[in-house]
Structures are given as C-alpha cells and as structure tokens.
Amino acid sequence: MKVTKTVEETRAIVKAWKKEGLTIGLVPTMGYLHEGHASLIRKCREQNDKVVVSVFVNPTQFGPNEDLASYPRDFDRDSALCQTLGADLIFHPEPEDMYTDACAYVNIDTLSQNLCGRTRPTHFKGVCTVVCKLFHIISPDRAYFGQKDAQQLAIIRKMVQDLNFDIAIIGCPIVREADGLAKSSRNTYLTAQERQAALCLSRAIRKGQEIIKKGISAKTVLQEMRDIIEAEPLAKIDYVCMTDALTMQDVEQADRDVLVAVAVFIGKTRLIDNFSYEVSL
Numbered sequence: 239m240k241v242t243k244t245v246e247e248t249r250a251i252v253k254a255w256k257k258e259g260l261t262i263g264l265v266p267t268m269g270y271l272h273e274g275h276a277s278l279i280r281k282c283r284e285q286n287d288k289v290v291v292s293v294f295v296n297p298t299q300f301g302p303n304e305d306l307a308s309y310p311r312d313f314d315r316d317s318a319l320c321q322t323l324g325a326d327l328i329f330h331p332e333p334e335d336m337y338t339d340a341c342a343y344v345n346i347d348t349l350s351q352n353l354c355g356r357t358r359p360t361h362f363k364g365v366c367t368v369v370c371k372l373f374h375i376i377s378p379d380r381a382y383f384g385q386k387d388a389q390q391l392a393i394i395r396k397m398v399q400d401l402n403f404d405i406a407i408i409g410c411p412i413v414r415e416a417d418g419l420a421k422s423s424r425n426t427y428l429t430a431q432e433r434q435a436a437l438c439l440s441r442a443i444r445k446g447q448e449i450i451k452k453g454i455s456a457k458t459v460l461q462e463m464r465d466i467i468e469a470e471p472l473a474k475i476d477y478v479c480m481t482d483a484l485t486m487q488d489v490e491q492a493d494r495d496v497l498v499a500v501a502v503f504i505g506k507t508r509l510i511d512n513f514s515y516e517v518s519l
C-alpha cells in the first residue's frame with residue numbers, strides 16, 4: 239500500500255493504473271476510521287481493481303465555531319486499518335496541498351439549505367468542493383459514501399449528475415454499535431454518561447421506522463420521535479425532519495420516498511442519524 243501527500247504524486251500513480259485499464263474506487267474520509275468506513279472500503283475492494291482511501295480533515299467544511307482543531311486524528315491507526323482491508327493507496331494531503339489561495343468553490347443550492355444546512359450554512363459548499371477536487375485528482379470509476387450522512391450523499395449524487403462526472407456514487411448502509419448508536423468519529427467526544435444519553439437518537443429512529451408504516455402524517459411521526467429525544471435531559475434537538483429523499487425539502491406525508499433525519503446535541507457533541515422510507519417497497 240502506498241501513501242501519497244501531493245496531488246502530483248497521486249495523479250502519477252492513478253495515470254499508470256488507468257493506462258493498464260484498471261478500475262479505481264475511491265473512499266473519501268476525514269480519517270479516524272471506524273467500522274462504518276471499513277464497510278465502505280470492503281465494498282470498494284469487492285468492486286474495483288484499485289482502492290484509494292483519502293484521509294483529509296477538510297477545513298472548508300467546518301464552520302468558524304466548529305470542531306476542526308479538535309477533530310480526532312490518528313493516521314497510524316487509519317493506515318494500519320487500510321492496509322488490513324487491502325487498500326492500494328492512501329491520499330493524505332495537508333491543507334496547504336489542497337488549498338492555496340483558493341477562490342473557486344462548488345456550491346449546490348436548494349438541497350443544501352434544509353436539515354444540516356440550516357445550522358451549518360457553509361458545510362456543504364466545503365464538502366462539494368473537496369469531493370469535486372478528489373474526483374478530479376483521483377478520477378475514480380466509483381466513489382463510496384455512508385448513508386449516515388444522507389444529505390451529503392443526496393447532494394453528491396446531484397452534484398455528479400449536474401456537473402456530468404462519469405463516476406458511480408455508491409451509498410452504503412449505516413453501521414451501528416451493538417446498542418444501536420450509529421458509528422461516528424465524533425462518538426469519541428462523548429463521556430460515559432453522554433454515550434448512554436446518545437441512544438435516544440437510535441431509539442427515535444426505530445420508533446419512526448415503526449410508525450411511518452401506518453401512513454400517519456409527518457407531523458405525528460416527527461412528534462413521537464421528538465418526545466423520545468426530549469425525554470433525555472442531556473439531549474438538545476437541532477432538527478427532526480421528514481424530507482423528500484431527492485430534493486431534501488420538507489414533506490407533510492410519507493407519500494413518496496422520504497428521508498427522516500435527526501440532528502441532536504448531546505452535551506457539546508452534535509450527532510446525526512436517519513432512516514429512508516421507500517413507498518415503492
């Protein structure tokens with residue numbers, strides 16, 4: 239397994255692979271890899287000749303008062319895991335390798351305004367910009383993203399469609415701890431008491447999944463979910479929403495494919511979780 243830092247050395251490796259007619263899969267990450275990332279890397283390994291994992295804590299997707307400085311990092315551990323999972327290359331640039339006096343950005347309008355976009359107004363501009371850059375640098379055939387970041391996945395699919403990237407976007411299921419908590423690098427911020435409190439997210443998700451099938455209004459589904467979260471003293475709701483699965487606009491009824499998503503502060507840590515409901519199923 240190789241590790242590259244610069245765009246140039248990464249491009250040279252990718253170019254040689256392309257020349258041999260090999261397919262390339264990309265798993266973009268911000269490192270501090272967990273079982274959720276591992277599931278993406280495994281899927282990528284199954285479907286491609288070459289597996290590239292990018293490990294880059296992308297500064298442009300953090301707001302001014304967010305956790306860029308404290309975001310967990312452990313490159314040696316990440317590298318060992320990638321090696322075990324059979325990755326061929328880790329692209330691990332420094333911020334200055336990726337951004338020098340940058341003034342070109344990729345923005346996506348409507349889809350990024352609801353849900354996480356409400357409290358993190360510049361977040362998806364940073365995500366789209368870095369993902370777009372990674373796509374240009376690595377030219378993958380396929381790229382892998384977790385459904386835990388469901389809005390991010392919808393936005394990237396739309397970006398790929400609107401900007402004509404010839405890249406298949408593969409969404410992979412949420413990976414959970416045994417007790418239901420969705421895996422996240424940010425779970426490491428939680429104290430033991432907060433870790434217990436954080437279970438209100440997955441409890442609310444399970445409740446939502448159970449009652450949405452009854453054909454009741456979004457308002458009723460969301461209220462029942464809210465009640466579960468509000469019963470937890472350490473939890474503070476950012477949002478509990480039901481949106482159209484593609485446009486990310488609020489809906490009043492699950493009469494089409496929808497996303498039901500929550501964002502909750504547990505102490506200072508903001509956690510997200512969601513489920514998709516497909517009427518066609």
Ligand code: PAF
Nearest residue numbers: 266267268296365368387
């Ligand atoms: O989901 C993430 O970890 C990040 O948003 C991504 C896609 C790697 C872009 O920095």
